[in-house]
Amino acid sequence: MLAPAMNLERDGAAMVRGYLDEEPLRRIVDIIEIAFAYLVSGQGDQTVRELWGSVGVVTLPSLNRCGVASELARELSSLLEWEANRLLGPSYLLAVHCSIRRMYLKSIRLEWHTDYDGGGTSGYDPCYIIWLPLTAVGINQPSVEIVRGSHRRMRDLPFPSPHNGQFPDEWVARYFAPAARVTPELAPGDALVLDHRTLHRTQVLNGAALGRTSIECRVTQHDAYLAALPNG
Numbered sequence: 001m002l003a004p005a006m007n008l009e010r011d012g013a014a015m016v017r018g019y020l021d022e023e024p025l026r027r028i029v030d031i032i033e034i035a036f037a038y039l040v041s042g043q044g045d046q047t048v049r050e051l052w053g054s055v056g057v058v059t060l061p062s063l064n065r066c067g068v069a070s071e072l073a074r075e076l077s078s079l080l081e082w083e084a085n086r087l088l089g090p091s092y093l094l095a096v097h098c099s100i101r102r103m104y105l106k107s108i109r110l111e112w113h114t115d116y117d118g119g120g121t122s123g124y125d126p127c128y129i130i131w132l133p134l135t136a137v138g139i140n141q142p143s144v145e146i147v148r149g150s151h152r153r154m155r156d157l158p159f160p161s162p163h164n165g166q167f168p169d170e171w172v173a174r175y176f177a178p179a180a181r182v183t184p185e186l187a188p189g190d191a192l193v194l195d196h197r198t199l200h201r202t203q204v205l206n207g208a209a210l211g212r213t214s215i216e217c218r219v220t221q222h223d224a225y226l227a228a229l230p231n232g
């Protein structure tokens with residue numbers, strides 16, 4: 001289903017068209033392309049190469065081990081935090097939970113999960129993901145599919161047993177109406193903002209020629225972290 005207008009508090013998700021202006025978008029792309037060019041040329045230590053090779057991800061704190069100068073890595077972090085603050089109000093960038101994903105194999109996709117239950121963010125509540133596609137998604141490249149309103153119900157539903165952080169499609173179908181599933185079509189510079197309890201997965205897009213690049217930026221508004229902000 002195409003994305004209807006959504007509200008972050010009510011739906012646990014919202015689309016923000018034109019979240020990034022042209023200049024910050026260009027800076028972000030330029031900085032992360034340095035990292036991918038470095039890895040593609042066979043450089044990088046074993047840890048960064050393994051993560052990149054297995055799930056197509058580079059974490060924000062590891063950029064300086066991927067050929068990105070420290071000041072450029074800092075510029076990227078500051079930019080992501082500044083934009084998040086502009087959108088959501090005072091928010092602390094969880095750099096260790098921020099990453100850049102380049103999908104280049106059909107097999108790399110994430111199944112239904114919430115970051116709260118499967119992504120290690122439960123200690124940061126309230127916490128949000130600002131998902132930034134750097135390539136157009138939703139038609140030829142997979143977007144992120146979400147279950148609208150799931151952030152509230154996920155507090156109370158009985159989890160599959162055993163639970164490994166993922167939720168099988170049948171489990172999601174049992175508790176949520178098909179109409180609650182939304183797959184936004186987004187352009188570079190747009191953002192999809194999610195509550196960290198919102199169910200989401202990589203869009204299933206059969207036949208897509210994978211070449212998608214995206215950023216998962218996570219921020220918290222937990223009091224302890226807000227107090228660490230310069231104006232906190």
Ligand SMILES: O=C(O)CCC(=O)C(=O)O
Pocket residue numbers: 101109110115119129143144200201202203214216
């Ligand atoms: O980029 C994707 O396809 C999935 C991202 C995701 O699920 C996440 O960041 O938690």
